[in-house]
Amino acid sequence: MIGKLIVAALAAASFAGSASAESALRYAAPLPHGRCMITGMTPKPSINAIFISFGVTFKKTPVVTVTPTWLGSNHSVGGIETVIDLGTDHFTGLSANGGTDYYLSWTAVGVLKAKACV
Numbered sequence: 001m002i003g004k005l006i007v008a009a010l011a012a013a014s015f016a017g018s019a020s021a022e023s024a025l026r027y028a029a030p031l032p033h034g035r036c037m038i039t040g041m042t043p044k045p046s047i048n049a050i051f052i053s054f055g056v057t058f059k060k061t062p063v064v065t066v067t068p069t070w071l072g073s074n075h076s077v078g079g080i081e082t083v084i085d086l087g088t089d090h091f092t093g094l095s096a097n098g099g100t101d102y103y104l105s106w107t108a109v110g111v112l113k114a115k116a117c118v
Helices: none
Strands: 004-008 013-015 024-030 035-043 050-053 063-070 082-086 090-094 102-111
Touching: 035 050, 050 102, 063 082, 063 090, 090 102
Parallel strands: none
Antiparallel strands: 004 024, 013 050, 024 035, 035 102, 050 090, 063 102, 082 090
């Protein structure tokens, strides 16, 4: 089912240091050839590294894109979001950006390990 909403609570994202995530949103959409696209938006209140779980496990390391998103603000980013760690079930991003209205929009595409894309 394209666009089925998966709302993940605090466990969906954790931040290096003492910062914490309020919530993260994730959506799943099936793609041709058994692939699945997981896309999400995760708050990033500080400039620390942020660990983001996909909420699923891929068979192989997925293709991941990260886009900075300021909600309700006209800010430019202070630095490019950089993926510093990538696994089959997560990635870690790092930049000099962060704030109460700053989010990372991200997408992971690959074949899931244990279940169909829902």
